[in-house]
Amino acid sequence: METAELQEKIFAYMEKMKGKKKLKEKDVIKALAEETTEAPDAVKKALRGMIDVGRLMYSYGGGASSVEIPSEEYLREKGLIK
Amino acid sequence: MALPKRQTDIGPPKYDQFIPPVIKKNYGKWKYHEVLTGGTMVHVAESGDTLHTVRVASPRILSTETIRDICDMAERYCEGYLRFTTRNNVEFLVSDKSKMEPLLKELKEKKYSVGGIGPRISNIVHTQGWVHCHSACTDASGMVKAIMDDVYDYFTTKELPNKVRLAVACCVNMCGAVHCSDIAVVAVHRKVPTINHELVTKVCEIPTTVASCPTSAIRPNPKEKTVTINEEKCMYCGNCFTVCPPIDIHKPDEDGVAIVVGGKIGSLRTSPKFSKLAIPFFYNEPPRWPKVVAAVRNILETYAKNAKKHERVGEWIERIGWESFFKLTGIEFTFQHIDDFTFARDTFRTSAAFKY
Amino acid sequence: MALPKRQTDIGPPKYDQFIPPVIKKNYGKWKYHEVLTGGTMVHVAESGDTLHTVRVASPRILSTETIRDICDMAERYCEGYLRFTTRNNVEFLVSDKSKMEPLLKELKEKKYSVGGIGPRISNIVHTQGWVHCHSACTDASGMVKAIMDDVYDYFTTKELPNKVRLAVACCVNMCGAVHCSDIAVVAVHRKVPTINHELVTKVCEIPTTVASCPTSAIRPNPKEKTVTINEEKCMYCGNCFTVCPPIDIHKPDEDGVAIVVGGKIGSLRTSPKFSKLAIPFFYNEPPRWPKVVAAVRNILETYAKNAKKHERVGEWIERIGWESFFKLTGIEFTFQHIDDFTFARDTFRTSAAFKY
Amino acid sequence: MSGKYKTPLLDELEKGPWPSFVTEIKKAAKKSPMADDELGQLEKSYRTKRGYWKHGGIVGVLGYGGGVIGRYSSLPEEFPGIAHFHTVRINQTSGFFYTAEALKMICDIWDKYGSGLTNMHGSTGDLVLLGTTTENLEAIFAEYSSRGWDLGGSGSAMRTPSCCVGPGRCEWSNIDTLDITYTLTQEFQDELHRPAFPYKFKIKTAGCAVDCVAAIARADLSIIGTWKGNIQIDQAEVKKYADAGMNIQAEIVEMCPTNCMSYNGTLKINDAECSRCMHCIAKMTKALRSGKEKGATLLVGSKAPIVVGSLLSWVIVPFIKVDAPYTELKDMIRKMIGWWDDTAKPRERIGEVIEAEGMRSFLEAIGVPAQPQQVKEPRKDPFFFWEESDFQK
Amino acid sequence: MSGKYKTPLLDELEKGPWPSFVTEIKKAAKKSPMADDELGQLEKSYRTKRGYWKHGGIVGVLGYGGGVIGRYSSLPEEFPGIAHFHTVRINQTSGFFYTAEALKMICDIWDKYGSGLTNMHGSTGDLVLLGTTTENLEAIFAEYSSRGWDLGGSGSAMRTPSCCVGPGRCEWSNIDTLDITYTLTQEFQDELHRPAFPYKFKIKTAGCAVDCVAAIARADLSIIGTWKGNIQIDQAEVKKYADAGMNIQAEIVEMCPTNCMSYNGTLKINDAECSRCMHCIAKMTKALRSGKEKGATLLVGSKAPIVVGSLLSWVIVPFIKVDAPYTELKDMIRKMIGWWDDTAKPRERIGEVIEAEGMRSFLEAIGVPAQPQQVKEPRKDPFFFWEESDFQK
Numbered sequence A: 001m002e003t004a005e006l007q008e009k010i011f012a013y014m015e016k017m018k019g020k021k022k023l024k025e026k027d028v029i030k031a032l033a034e035e036t037t038e039a040p041d042a043v044k045k046a047l048r049g050m051i052d053v054g055r056l057m058y059s060y061g062g063g064a065s066s067v068e069i070p071s072e073e074y075l076r077e078k079g080l081i082k
Numbered sequence B, C: 001m002a003l004p005k006r007q008t009d010i011g012p013p014k015y016d017q018f019i020p021p022v023i024k025k026n027y028g029k030w031k032y033h034e035v036l037t038g039g040t041m042v043h044v045a046e047s048g049d050t051l052h053t054v055r056v057a058s059p060r061i062l063s064t065e066t067i068r069d070i071c072d073m074a075e076r077y078c079e080g081y082l083r084f085t086t087r088n089n090v091e092f093l094v095s096d097k098s099k100m101e102p103l104l105k106e107l108k109e110k111k112y113s114v115g116g117i118g119p120r121i122s123n124i125v126h127t128q129g130w131v132h133c134h135s136a137c138t139d140a141s142g143m144v145k146a147i148m149d150d151v152y153d154y155f156t157t158k159e160l161p162n163k164v165r166l167a168v169a170c171c172v173n174m175c176g177a178v179h180c181s182d183i184a185v186v187a188v189h190r191k192v193p194t195i196n197h198e199l200v201t202k203v204c205e206i207p208t209t210v211a212s213c214p215t216s217a218i219r220p221n222p223k224e225k226t227v228t229i230n231e232e233k234c235m236y237c238g239n240c241f242t243v244c245p246p247i248d249i250h251k252p253d254e255d256g257v258a259i260v261v262g263g264k265i266g267s268l269r270t271s272p273k274f275s276k277l278a279i280p281f282f283y284n285e286p287p288r289w290p291k292v293v294a295a296v297r298n299i300l301e302t303y304a305k306n307a308k309k310h311e312r313v314g315e316w317i318e319r320i321g322w323e324s325f326f327k328l329t330g331i332e333f334t335f336q337h338i339d340d341f342t343f344a345r346d347t348f349r350t351s352a353a354f355k356y
Numbered sequence D, E: 001m002s003g004k005y006k007t008p009l010l011d012e013l014e015k016g017p018w019p020s021f022v023t024e025i026k027k028a029a030k031k032s033p034m035a036d037d038e039l040g041q042l043e044k045s046y047r048t049k050r051g052y053w054k055h056g057g058i059v060g061v062l063g064y065g066g067g068v069i070g071r072y073s074s075l076p077e078e079f080p081g082i083a084h085f086h087t088v089r090i091n092q093t094s095g096f097f098y099t100a101e102a103l104k105m106i107c108d109i110w111d112k113y114g115s116g117l118t119n120m121h122g123s124t125g126d127l128v129l130l131g132t133t134t135e136n137l138e139a140i141f142a143e144y145s146s147r148g149w150d151l152g153g154s155g156s157a158m159r160t161p162s163c164c165v166g167p168g169r170c171e172w173s174n175i176d177t178l179d180i181t182y183t184l185t186q187e188f189q190d191e192l193h194r195p196a197f198p199y200k201f202k203i204k205t206a207g208c209a210v211d212c213v214a215a216i217a218r219a220d221l222s223i224i225g226t227w228k229g230n231i232q233i234d235q236a237e238v239k240k241y242a243d244a245g246m247n248i249q250a251e252i253v254e255m256c257p258t259n260c261m262s263y264n265g266t267l268k269i270n271d272a273e274c275s276r277c278m279h280c281i282a283k284m285t286k287a288l289r290s291g292k293e294k295g296a297t298l299l300v301g302s303k304a305p306i307v308v309g310s311l312l313s314w315v316i317v318p319f320i321k322v323d324a325p326y327t328e329l330k331d332m333i334r335k336m337i338g339w340w341d342d343t344a345k346p347r348e349r350i351g352e353v354i355e356a357e358g359m360r361s362f363l364e365a366i367g368v369p370a371q372p373q374q375v376k377e378p379r380k381d382p383f384f385f386w387e388e389s390d391f392q393k
Ligand code: SRM
Pocket: B033, B084, B085, B086, B087, B088, B089, B116, B117, B118, B119, B122, B123, B125, B162, B163, B165, B177, B180, B181, B182, B263, B264, B265, B266, B267, B268, B310, B312, E095, E163, E164, E165, E166, E169, E170, E171, E172, E210, E211, E212, E213, E214, E282, E283
């Protein structure tokens, strides 16, 4: 699968799960590896690509880290949107 | 002005750029050291080279101004080389012995405190407290200052039977190594947290909150989308607050600190030990916590008077028995001293032999 | 023939009817004792009176015939007075010193075994086994006989560094005091029990059965009115079998015994200690369990050779360290030795200092 | 009537110097078909490596809830003599003292109604009669009780208290173990015979910390004699030990756990530091005697490993006076049992309940203050409870 | 701009000989309104006895999941300068060695973007910059990283490894603590910056059992240098210690935990019994040197008391060679983390998981056999598991 396509699927999954459960990076990798039959490492790489450009982001709360869709505020702060 | 280009995953710079030539040359080939004074020592290499160290107290919270001043001195006397210790002191690494005197002189003039080497008290390991942490149940820096002012002689000159490691934890998360210190202060709550239910519903994950409680005191209330706390079971650890801040654990008038003793880290002579409860509670008395300071001094001096040379606090107590520790220090033994956590069983006395 | 009239709640007869005059006179006023031989001793009272004791081995299962024989001897040499010990030996209480020789002679002729006093092995504490208990996973009496035949010299004459208390438990209920013995054998299962579901439905209380399991391996199956066992969690303790016999724990070909060591009861020198696992398994090999017997002897002799005078087995092991115990005895260390029960944590080594 | 069975495996256990239980069973089998069938079934167990006993069925004597353990062969057709093979627990005397006369009486009755086999004694302390039938139980009870012997305990009840020989023949006993045991057994007759507790409750009494009855390891309440005051030293006798070759430095001084002794010709003890462990006294019995103020330490909770792992008893009352009529001791025991009875789940021993509920709850219920003697060391983790009463101080 | 607040309580803490953190904050406050508001809020905390900080809000630099701790005043109107007051964790150098030049550069950038306050160092080991705003984070990162300094860890990630001074200035170091720490930090860059673990994972390395970095108490993986072979004794130096007044018998021989030493003019060690505790070497550094074959003990699991109580690390690998490029060590760490990551519930540290799952499961996963060195003592209760593989033996 093309990286871009995989990333779309990741994003779709993240949107679906938004507000339902805090996802660890590992949860995302597991879910998508299952859904797409891609190797976990490939999913991880695609995910990292998204995080590096601010399409997704790491979050921290309650003592644990998770992956989330960034807020507008965050994107603005990072200069990714105006 | 344009920012320089960021780099990622480069890690820290390699240590070898920061070590003085005498270390580079004698790396891993030190032969012995000698403690010269309470705050100076010399390491001698197999080659015969020497490296003098001057250890200087630090409040750990350092302004850039002070760091620059320290750096200036390092440049004057140490070719710019210095280090920090694992207990947050500053160490001047003096390759040229003749620089020792002027360095010590300048330090003295500037009122830096030289000490912490040998069988003495060194800096108190501590963390953020009210200075920076949302979890803090006392202030760490202030308590440290108050205690160190009081036991100052044991940092600079006076000897003890062995090193005495002090620590302050500003909450039971214990970001220092309080759980294995000779004498330590740990801040504790004593009341069940109050719940702001509306906010809980908004900002907290109920399952995580429920799971956070070590004693299973928290039950979900799915109807109201919040939680309830079983008061009987809550031991005020504040873990729920960490995962769900609207469960407020802070009660300024009932919060305070406990004193624990007898821990150690090294494997010398006896195995590493956890610290055990000595005094269950003192109210927070900022700015100088006089009762806490007095209690620490009492334990310290009782140890100094009674321990054998090289015995750590915990080794001394284990030799004489805890019943004697309480007698000698005059500390009251209470129900709080008796363990009721997971491993309580192993702390109950299972022998007909004990001291009165 | 009419039965005599029963009485209730009368309790046992009072002890004072059964103690010889010399004891009555010197009750609580003994001054000292001397061990004379491996099976005889004399107690001297403050008054100067003496009481000689001859200790005789017993298989604990005694026929009335043997009891009568013992009584006859007590009448001949002890004015009829005798007692049993807490380890089930017989003690002849000889008030008249001149009776010692003829008593010992008769005992010898009749092949009674005199011994068990002083720093020696005494009788093995044990319980029912296949002789009488539904829970038994080995036979106790047979194993005891086989071991005592082998270490017999240490009962009668040979000295050890200190007393060595042996015990045999025929299942993990441990009706003796196996959990605090110098060397003990405890019978263990190694397979998950098989369930006769039909019978379970008939004869067992499901909630009690579920609750009986220490590891929560048992779940109710309300639909079928029976229970299921999570094989991962079951540790073959047999507790479910005790409350619900159709859950059969017995697997003759996989059952056997473990050897535990280093326990003690008294508070002398060191606190009472639990026994710890030395050898996790031997198959049942009736009638004489040769491998178990050899293993006990190996541990015993390694102790005899290496311990200091007055050191009990557990004290010796703690002095040299368990790693040395395994080395000296040549016993293999396995995953079974590592605790995974409630208090596992406290058994993990938390020190960088240990022997290779 | 004996000899019905060939017992080649068991016969192996008649060889060797140690007295043979097989010989004992064979002796009984000469007179009792029950004992003979016991022998036969046991040989089979030795062949197949498993036992053939069932429990179940309620057996006992009228009005009592314990004292008899019902046992049935699971092969009653093969071994009809032991279709029933119950044991009867008879309360032993304090310290296991007997006269030949009393024991012979016990044997006579047993030969009449049972297998002729006994355990002298059971592990709790009872005199155990091994193997009879349901129908004989009332007769057995009438015969023994009319002669002054009562049944022991079983089930969820007080069990037969037991003790070391104590003042009967031991120079170290600090308390009257025999009398305490007798008195408590009498005091708790109702609790012993009528099981009303959550589970078993055992009491054992030792005269000193040597603990020759293993009280600390196998009694819910362990009563252990001790003292206050200085160890009395007879220096002349110390010298005799030295002369006789004892290495007092190595064997006594260096083995003292509190390092409170010293020796250079004369032996010195710093009694304030002594933990009364008994080592020096035991090894130099002629030279040393315990202090003069006598009493006991009460420890609670020991038991076998099922379910929560083995327990040793825990120090609850460091020092208590125990003199006849033992009023304070009895009151204390009733308070302990009362709390346990109110608090325990079924089949929970007192030690398990203390652990589950916390030591404080127990101590407060019995009116004993917190004392450092109760613990090896104070708690480590800073998670401790406060009660309203603590704030009032 | 400083001096906005009266701070009578904090001023008390400028008295006395120990260096004052209040003075430090005041120094920073001269230049930074953030530091001044910090001072003001702190004075208020001293008055009311409570903190005024909130966590929450997601702060960090693009692509990373850690290295910045978001912190906000809960009184932003009263103390606007610290409405944001985040900390930035910068990876320290191995052993905390610096040049004045490097430190000054760090200060310059920090003065530009932050409060001018630091922690030298954080408890995990990072150089902590105390107090900046969200909008400055990217700039701070660009400035430092372009100069060769990276962020440290936070969140559910590998944390900044840390170590004792080791071969840099200590005669007892058995391993190259500085190089190991540098190498591991580089090796785990991804794990450090992108939190993908169940919870935090800390590594600390000490050159010997003295453990000057408290590795055994506060690192999920504690690497502690040790040796094989005999302790090397220089008898001439021993004599000098004696001449200088050291009581070798009392201070060394009798304090040796294994009793493997003896002294009568010459010092003897029975090395087979030595546990390498370091006592004698530490107290007689001129006379004794450790054995020649160097390596490390790997211990796992220590942590602070929340939730299951404090843990000290447990011996897992008694002896492992650790020489550059540390391939075996790296593999072992990856195996450990792999098992943990697969097995843990969220917020469960590796020690907690080992305890919950049993040591065997962990040891088998990382391919380490059971060894007596891993335990203080074998298990006591007879409840042990068997796996099919055990029966095949
Ligand atoms: C500089 C430092 C290492 C570092 O990388 O920064 C260090 C350096 C030395 N330690 Fe340490 N120790 C340092 C933290 C520790 C710690 C960790 C801690 O405190 O959190 C411990 C463990 C404490 C414990 O067991 O609880 C520690 C326990 C020791 C001991 C063991 C004392 C004992 O007998 O129990 C020695 C040996 C001695 O003093 O004889 C020792 C000895 C030494 C020597 C002599 C080692 C050497 O030959 O160079 C060094 C100077 C001694 C001194 O300061 O008296 N060092 N030392 C740390 C200084 C902290 C400070 O500012 O005071």
